[in-house]
């Protein structure tokens with residue numbers, strides 16, 4: 001059994017190994033590859049797509065979606081594939097300020113033509129882009145309070161429909177289950193150690209409610225997730241879409 005760290009408070013000073021610009025490039029590349037398996041196991045995007053995104057898509061009018069902090073791009077690619085299989089039109093873009101992430105995203109097969117760009121959200125705000133959906137996965141817990149506020153403001157400005165951020169919800173059980181599951185899974189990368197650090201850095205649902213801007217809604221999602229969502233105003237929904245950022 002692990003020695004459990006104190007999970008009563010966020011470990012705001014703990015740092016993920018992958019955030020070190022000088023970390024081992026091979027371990028990092030393998031980390032981005034393995035995110036696909038981790039995300040499918042823990043992040044629940046299939047259900048989030050089915051319940052919150054798919055009902056708003058159309059077979060005749062294209063919608064646009066941006067994945068902010070897309071990492072290796074697996075969630076962007078999954079969303080594009082699920083929409084295509086459902087016969088629905090969705091143009092997907094993934095952005096990440098880390099060129100190593102975008103290199104990993106562009107190395108993977110991309111049959112649905114997701115666009116990947118080395119950018120952060122503020123660069124798209126500066127260019128007045130708008131998307132029907134603005135999403136992220138496992139980004140919130142990486143950010144300082146000021147970075148979180150800046151990201152949420154950017155997302156409000158970029159979003160003409162719905163913004164959805166999915167992240168880990170901190171708990172002792174989440175830590176214990178991840179510790180046990182990764183004893184054998186996801187070797188040869190930062191996935192185990194950074195995952196445990198990420199759980200320690202992540203928010204409880206009440207903490208995220210306090211940290212988020214007022215216009216945002218926080219829900220807990222089983223088993224160990226928070227969903228932070230924002231619905232654009234009717235006025236924003238009437239703006240022209242301009243969301244293929246290439």
Ligand SMILES: C[S@@+](CC[C@H](N)C(=O)[O-])C[C@H]1O[C@@H](n2cnc3c(N)ncnc32)[C@H](O)[C@@H]1O
Nearest residue numbers: 035068069070071096098101120137138139142
């Ligand atoms: C743990 S990774 C998650 C990657 C991917 N979303 C996933 O779930 O597999 C966090 C990513 O967030 C990116 N990131 C960190 N701060 C960011 C910011 N302010 N804006 C956009 N992306 C950011 C990092 O570059 C990193 O690739």
